[in-house]
Amino acid sequence: MAAMSDLVYLLVNHPALIAIPVIVFATLAAWSRSRTAWVAAAVWLAYLAYESGIRVGVFCSGQGCIRRSELYVVYPLLTFVSLVALVQVYVHVRDKRRQRPPTLAR
Numbered sequence: 001m002a003a004m005s006d007l008v009y010l011l012v013n014h015p016a017l018i019a020i021p022v023i024v025f026a027t028l029a030a031w032s033r034s035r036t037a038w039v040a041a042a043v044w045l046a047y048l049a050y051e052s053g054i055r056v057g058v059f060c061s062g063q064g065c066i067r068r069s070e071l072y073v074v075y076p077l078l079t080f081v082s083l084v085a086l087v088q089v090y091v092h093v094r095d096k097r098r099q100r101p102p103t104l105a106r
Helices: 002-008 015-032 035-056 071-099
Strands: none
Touching: 015 035, 015 071, 035 071
16 A cells, blocks of 8 residues: 555655656647647646645645645646647648658659
């Protein structure tokens, strides 16, 4: 059970890791021109700001920082937005490839 707790609190204990999905979704958004990927990058960036605020004690203090019931909403939301963005990036890339004219073979 402790291993599951460590996995759930990985991003809480190491907020710098949240920058990875921000960079990934921003890169995918720039590459595929998917607005949904930009939304995912923004949601992850907002979560990074929130988690950093929790870490330095801006949004909570004392025992309030230990009980993190909001993660029951935040993690599923991040997962849902991320999956939708990945599907949208795939659709954008697939549609771009279909729109390209075929190359002429000599």
